[in-house]
Amino acid sequence: MTSPAPLAPAYQEYLDQLLAAKVLIATGVQGVYGKGKAFEDVLQGFDRYVTEMGKDQNATELRFPPVITRKNFEASDYLKSFPHLAGTVHSFNGTERDHVHLLSLLESGGDWTTHFHSTDVVLTPAACYPVYPTVTGTLPEGGRLFDVMSYCFRHEPSVDPARMQIFRMHEYVRVGSPDDVRRFRDLWLERGLAMLAAVGLDAHDEVANDPFFGRAGKMLAVNQRDQALKFELVTPICSTESLTAVVSCNYHQDHFGDVFKIRQHDGSVAHTACVGFGLERITLALFKKHGFDFAAWPAQARKILGV
Amino acid sequence: MTSPAPLAPAYQEYLDQLLAAKVLIATGVQGVYGKGKAFEDVLQGFDRYVTEMGKDQNATELRFPPVITRKNFEASDYLKSFPHLAGTVHSFNGTERDHVHLLSLLESGGDWTTHFHSTDVVLTPAACYPVYPTVTGTLPEGGRLFDVMSYCFRHEPSVDPARMQIFRMHEYVRVGSPDDVRRFRDLWLERGLAMLAAVGLDAHDEVANDPFFGRAGKMLAVNQRDQALKFELVTPICSTESLTAVVSCNYHQDHFGDVFKIRQHDGSVAHTACVGFGLERITLALFKKHGFDFAAWPAQARKILGV
Numbered sequence: 121m122t123s124p125a126p127l128a129p130a131y132q133e134y135l136d137q138l139l140a141a142k143v144l145i146a147t148g149v150q151g152v153y154g155k156g157k158a159f160e161d162v163l164q165g166f167d168r169y170v171t172e173m174g175k176d177q178n179a180t181e182l183r184f185p186p187v188i189t190r191k192n193f194e195a196s197d198y199l200k201s202f203p204h205l206a207g208t209v210h211s212f213n214g215t216e217r218d219h220v221h222l223l224s225l226l227e228s229g230g231d232w233t234t235h236f237h238s239t240d241v242v243l244t245p246a247a248c249y250p251v252y253p254t255v256t257g258t259l260p261e262g263g264r265l266f267d268v269m270s271y272c273f274r275h276e277p278s279v280d281p282a283r284m285q286i287f288r289m290h291e292y293v294r295v296g297s298p299d300d301v302r303r304f305r306d307l308w309l310e311r312g313l314a315m316l317a318a319v320g321l322d323a324h325d326e327v328a329n330d331p332f333f334g335r336a337g338k339m340l341a342v343n344q345r346d347q348a349l350k351f352e353l354v355t356p357i358c359s360t361e362s363l364t365a366v367v368s369c370n371y372h373q374d375h376f377g378d379v380f381k382i383r384q385h386d387g388s389v390a391h392t393a394c395v396g397f398g399l400e401r402i403t404l405a406l407f408k409k410h411g412f413d414f415a416a417w418p419a420q421a422r423k424i425l426g427v
Numbered sequence: 428m429t430s431p432a433p434l435a436p437a438y439q440e441y442l443d444q445l446l447a448a449k450v451l452i453a454t455g456v457q458g459v460y461g462k463g464k465a466f467e468d469v470l471q472g473f474d475r476y477v478t479e480m481g482k483d484q485n486a487t488e489l490r491f492p493p494v495i496t497r498k499n500f501e502a503s504d505y506l507k508s509f510p511h512l513a514g515t516v517h518s519f520n521g522t523e524r525d526h527v528h529l530l531s532l533l534e535s536g537g538d539w540t541t542h543f544h545s546t547d548v549v550l551t552p553a554a555c556y557p558v559y560p561t562v563t564g565t566l567p568e569g570g571r572l573f574d575v576m577s578y579c580f581r582h583e584p585s586v587d588p589a590r591m592q593i594f595r596m597h598e599y600v601r602v603g604s605p606d607d608v609r610r611f612r613d614l615w616l617e618r619g620l621a622m623l624a625a626v627g628l629d630a631h632d633e634v635a636n637d638p639f640f641g642r643a644g645k646m647l648a649v650n651q652r653d654q655a656l657k658f659e660l661v662t663p664i665c666s667t668e669s670l671t672a673v674v675s676c677n678y679h680q681d682h683f684g685d686v687f688k689i690r691q692h693d694g695s696v697a698h699t700a701c702v703g704f705g706l707e708r709i710t711l712a713l714f715k716k717h718g719f720d721f722a723a724w725p726a727q728a729r730k731i732l733g734v
Contacts, residue, residue: 152494160490181463186593192454199539206519207516213511250454275519
């Protein structure tokens with residue numbers, strides 16, 4: 121979803137309110153914020169809710185840090201589709217002499233980062249990415265289900281408070297047969313809508329596409345929509361006309377199964393799908409809908425979120 | 428603290444146990460692990476404990492993402508002291524033609540990251556770094572206290588499971604007069620020891636130094652020790668002879684106050700100090716001490732941690 125220019129004043133207005141209420145803390149870079157206690161309490165409350173609502177699913181809970189290995193990132197084909205969103209991590213391995221030069225560049229306003237070279241890690245692009253390499257091999261019958269949550273990075277500075285460069289995504293990830301995976305997606309589309317409704321958010325589902333890079337990417341987006349591989353649950357945040365995706369369901373077909381050599385119990389390539397709850401976006405939608413005074417929030421939302 | 432080679436077998440042995448128990452999940456890069464539910468439950472339990480134990484201090488709770496702004500990072504002088512530990516974040520801003528070239532480098536095993544250039548953010552080096560720029564200006568009487576927790580990055584791949592490249596640090600950060608700050612440090616050294624004892628860890632405090640870069644860094648380290656500006660609480664993890672720092676108290680004198688123009692109520696430059704709890708290290712120390720079966724853990728530790 122792009123950020124149409126006519127919405128900029130609406131974005132700025134809500135951002136200003138969030139900063140004035142110290143719900144968000146400015147850092148000087150668009151899309152990178154500190155969070156006050158109220159924001160974190162709501163976010164952690166919804167995070168727990170996602171885990172609770174999946175308890176009947178017997179998911180394996182894993183937590184990964186905000187970086188993944190460069191090797192798995194390269195294998196994932198992310199660079200083909202989303203080079204413009206990726207963040208690589210670079211480090212300094214130079215000598216003391218190099219260090220002197222680095223500091224002279226820093227002093228003179230030159231580009232000291234030229235002394236930094238790529239490491240073995242990149243920032244996590246989506247919470248499900250580190251899961252697939254861990255399930256290489258043959259799955260048990262019925263496949264597997266994972267519950268993951270991590271910070272994700274996407275390089276898209278924006279005045280829209282809901283378009284952060286670094287944010288948390290809580291996902292369920294299903295790995296199994298095409299049937300397993302489609303049933304999982306249908307279940308969570310419905311459950312996601314019910315969860316948003318339970319905390320007082322009006323949402324509906326839409327067929328969507330990922331923000332693929334370039335002209336070839338436009339075709340990929342059309343193809344993804346034609347096959348209805350991506351659904352989003354959308355709700356108003358800064359605008360009641362241009363809605364914001366707060367939950368996203370992606371069916372990857374056999375892409376990750378093929379790349380990371382994951383086999384179904386019968387030996388065929390595994391299919392995968394994920395449902396991701398955008399925790400910062402849901403939190404922003406809740407503050408926008410219910411205001412900054414928890415006392416005025418609907419009782420059910422307060423109970424679910426523990427605020 | 429360096430990782431002496433004779434300890435490598437002890438590190439590998441504990442790491443193998445952690446991986447076999449699925450407490451940690453290998454990613455293929457040293458010092459970057461997924462965490463199983465048992466690990467996270469203990470870590471989150473200690474994280475809550477740190478917040479609870481500071482409730483009487485009336486700290487402002489802030490949560491920052493795992494990146495800070497490059498501008499503030501540059502101002503902090505981190506590059507002078509620890510260039511070898513820093514992680515800069517780079518992104519692709521090229522054309523479709525650049526993208527084709529990038530993909531051809533990826534395909535041929537070339538260095539595609541040469542298409543990536545530094546962004547406005549770097550990975551957070553310590554949880555307290557994003558706090559100082561937010562308190563620019565004159566402090567209220569008595570100064571301020573913050574409770575922060577975030578992922579931190581340090582580029583030091585190691586077989587030692589307690590030397591992760593990316594890990595969480597929960598800190599209290601005191602900003603005020605030299606007296607305020609020294610009292611804060613003394614309080615938390617004592618409280619930190621009591622907290623570790625309460626969960627069954629034998630620890631003691633030691634004067635310590637940061638891992639400054641290069642020959643000039645050796646002098647900075649000696650100076651830091653001579654002035655007793657850094658204390659660590661150390662406990663056995665992989666070795667009972669070479670102990671591991673799990674809590675660190677740093678007194679920065681007027682460094683951050685000077686850099687970020689923070690003034691005491693009387694107009695003089697503010698002093699700062701922080702106490703940081705290394706959440707992954709404390710968790711690793713607990714599993715090493717009490718084993719992988721929560722039923723066998725001391726009752727008090729289980730109660731405090733909620734496991």
